């Protein structure tokens with residue numbers, strides 16, 4: 221589709237379209253570039269920005285000032301504009317992206333407003349009159365003007381950027397980006413630095429806006445603050461939402477629909493109403509409300525749901541295997557928990573608990589509801605900081621490390637409430653688990669230089685899915701899976717990390733009898749292959765069947781440790797489960 225779009229551009233340029241339509245298409249192309257950034261920022265990463273127009277302004281003013289005052293070639297001003305944009309976006313991202321909830325959109329509004337007033341008040345930038353007399357772009361001596369030449373350049377850039385973003389989203393880095401909207405917990409647990417990816421996305425979106433600004437300045441041959449204010453920032457977001465904020469092609473659909481509708485309404489509405497005025501704004505407002513109610517995922521989502529979704533072509537069957545970590549020798553201590561404590565205010569959720577897990581052992585952490593099992597899991601895996609105590613993984617203290625670093629050391633986990641990306645396929649979800657075993661970044665992905673690594677990641681994902689009996693679901697959307705299958709997918713994702721220790725939080729919850737039998741089989745098979753497993757589980761049949769040892773907790777404290785037989789015979793454990801005194 222991307223290549224078809226690229227090929228269609230020269231064709232469109234030679235069509236006998238009136239100049240008016242070429243101008244319209246040029247505006248649509250310019251808006252599309254900024255909207256492409258917003259797809260990544262808002263649609264993929266879930267970060268709302270009203271400040272994109274300010275980055276368009278940086279691109280436009282940089283080239284305006286340098287070409288008019290210093291006589292630079294516009295082609296030299298582009299890297300300068302991109303550098304200024306990257307630096308300012310980086311600073312803004314570092315300051316704002318740790319903010320949660322409404323604070324980020326508010327910060328982008330503040331950014332948009334302050335840049336607008338800065339541009340409008342600086343003498344050097346011509347205050348509110350702006351900079352006049354820019355030259356149009358020329359390439360190899362040919363003036364690109366405002367017509368077909370400019371059309372070719374702008375739409376080539378739009379197509380290249382759209383294809384680059386499509387490539388990016390279908391890559392290791394892209395999967396990490398697509399995982400951001402579901403919260404940081406799962407992504408960090410597979411070794412992804414969510415903050416780093418958010419910053420990257422913010423900078424990419426700003427660079428796309430800057431590129432649009434550079435083009436716009438030479439298209440309009442004048443630069444003034446109106447085109448870069450908050451109103452325009454809101455309009456870019458509006459276009460993207462209408463087009464389909466989660467889809468690359470939605471950016472172009474939104475820009476086209478908005479521009480064409482705006483233009484038609486500006487002519488039609490005053491005729492219908494009988495007086496002139498900006499009535500199109502009111503119609504847009506109503507349209508947006510209706511759109512958000514009836515088609516919240518935008519125009520392109522409506523189109524895409526009607527397009528066939530061919531399964532990914534399997535090109536990884538003969539890919540090389542990923543390098544694996546050396547396994548600890550059977551019997552070596554893999555996990556040592558000592559005097560681990562967690563206080564939530566006055567509540568002691570985990571009270572100086574200690575136990576060990578040795579290599580190739582399956583240990584069950586059991587206890588009644590609220591005993592502190594999940595909290596213990598969270599502390600071991602770095603999700604929650606502990607109040608006191610130590611955790612050692614393969615002899616190394618890990619208590620102070622964030623979860624993504626613990627994951628990278630070889631500790632993988634699943635969650636009590638399954639965490640997967642519903643609109644990614646089962647295969648892609650599992651491949652997320654192997655994130656830390658790959659290294660290709662954003663640029664390699666955009667240029668499709670990551671295919672060899674991608675094949676190794678998918679080969680591993682398929683292998684692990686087959687290992688847990690999910691080999692026939694590779695291309696299904698994870699959101700369509702039954703609960704039991706989702707849990708197996710989480711286990712496969714954890715296995716993709718090549719862990720030395722697997723923490724499974726209630727893996728049998730929601731599974732049917734047959735699925736539980738299959739799970740027990742998988743766990744025993746993993747153990748036979750040398751895997752070490754610590755699991756929290758309420759299903760006593762499963763626990764008694766697969767575990768070598770059990771650690772029993774009650775009210776945050778360690779009640780007893782022993783073999784399943786010893787635990788089954790313990791009056792204290794029975795009393796704890798029945799809720800009687802012991």
Ligand SMILES: Nc1ncnc2c1ncn2[C@@H]1O[C@H](COP(=O)(O)OP(=O)(O)OP(=O)(O)O)[C@@H](O)[C@H]1O
Pocket residue numbers: 564567569587588589590591592593594595596636
């Ligand atoms: N973030 C939190 N803030 C305050 N209290 C918490 C928090 N998380 C857990 N708790 C409390 O800590 C105690 C232990 O909870 P935890 O979820 O670890 O138990 P659990 O053994 O995993 O229970 P279950 O089997 O029901 O999942 C409970 O009393 C719970 O209410």
